[in-house]
Amino acid sequence: MQDIAEKLAPYPSLRTTVDEVLRVWPEHRRYCETRFRNDDDAFLQRTEEFAALALANVGDSLSRYVEDYRWMSERFLEEEMFFQREGRYRLSTFQEAYDEVYSDHEYMGKYMRGLLISQVIWDPHARAFDTFRREFLPALPDGASYLEVGPGHGFFLYFASRAPNIARLEAWDVSTASILETREALKTLGVTREIALVQQDVMEAPSRIEEFEAAVISEVLEHLERPDLALRSLHAALKPGGRIFIHVPINSPAPDHIYLWRSSGEFSKFVEDQGFRIDVSHDFPVTGYTLERAVKYNASISCVLIATKA
Numbered sequence: 001m002q003d004i005a006e007k008l009a010p011y012p013s014l015r016t017t018v019d020e021v022l023r024v025w026p027e028h029r030r031y032c033e034t035r036f037r038n039d040d041d042a043f044l045q046r047t048e049e050f051a052a053l054a055l056a057n058v059g060d061s062l063s064r065y066v067e068d069y070r071w072m073s074e075r076f077l078e079e080e081m082f083f084q085r086e087g088r089y090r091l092s093t094f095q096e097a098y099d100e101v102y103s104d105h106e107y108m109g110k111y112m113r114g115l116l117i118s119q120v121i122w123d124p125h126a127r128a129f130d131t132f133r134r135e136f137l138p139a140l141p142d143g144a145s146y147l148e149v150g151p152g153h154g155f156f157l158y159f160a161s162r163a164p165n166i167a168r169l170e171a172w173d174v175s176t177a178s179i180l181e182t183r184e185a186l187k188t189l190g191v192t193r194e195i196a197l198v199q200q201d202v203m204e205a206p207s208r209i210e211e212f213e214a215a216v217i218s219e220v221l222e223h224l225e226r227p228d229l230a231l232r233s234l235h236a237a238l239k240p241g242g243r244i245f246i247h248v249p250i251n252s253p254a255p256d257h258i259y260l261w262r263s264s265g266e267f268s269k270f271v272e273d274q275g276f277r278i279d280v281s282h283d284f285p286v287t288g289y290t291l292e293r294a295v296k297y298n299a300s301i302s303c304v305l306i307a308t309k310a
């Protein structure tokens, strides 16, 4: 079998990231080997571009980010054990998540740094992002207005800001701290186009009606008590025929996940019930699992939907 160092040799940013992960966390080797084993060159090349953006954000603090990635993965494992034992997420209200996670600045800092590395290392994250770049963005009409909720690391906004068919960009986040982080990230990534970053709770239907051709909500709905209200709000904000990109992990326990969907069918129905027609649906199982095995063992699956306002 080809050694991981050899396989990643043509991709310097990926190689740098994985080398550091294996230095800080040697026991993660088997996972990394499994994760990259079947990737073809074209996908690795696109992941390399993504890894280069992540490294730009990390600057000279890669070791710290990777240590926090290890710490975060261990927290996820604890949640996974609870989930397999009890059949539910440990927390179910925003207040609980706020008390345990969001209000703890040190915890949040480590969590956010860990998540950035996971964007490169975890296969479902990389594939969800790839779907956004290859299937969602290019299909938008010329002159499109783009709205994103919870832009976090700013990578979706970065690529959207470079898409020639997008005329206007706006992003909402309920947290001023997250908005500041996104603004900093966009600066580091060299984004010069104007992007309106607005403090807005997506669950409170805003007075923004039929303004956008595109909406993006990635890894946000599972953090909400009422994801139905969030989707209804985005439905209202989209123009007739507007399209939405949704990424939600199901059966995916994490310290701040509170809303559980147990199958991709259940999640698709949930989206349809909020007035969308599903055009594209991908299920990306957690690394090392086939889709069949992930379904059988209630393992995490990243559901990516592209849907149209019906």
Ligand SMILES: C[S@@+](CC[C@H](N)C(=O)[O-])C[C@H]1O[C@@H](n2cnc3c(N)ncnc32)[C@H](O)[C@@H]1O
Binding pocket: 149, 150, 151, 152, 153, 172, 173, 174, 175, 178, 200, 201, 202, 203, 217, 218, 219, 220, 223, 224
């Ligand atoms: C896990 S991050 C997602 C980052 C990025 N979209 C990704 O795919 O990795 C979730 C973001 O959603 C924001 N968020 C949570 N609840 C929200 C709400 N009710 N309205 C708007 N944003 C919210 C959080 O502040 C945070 O920035």
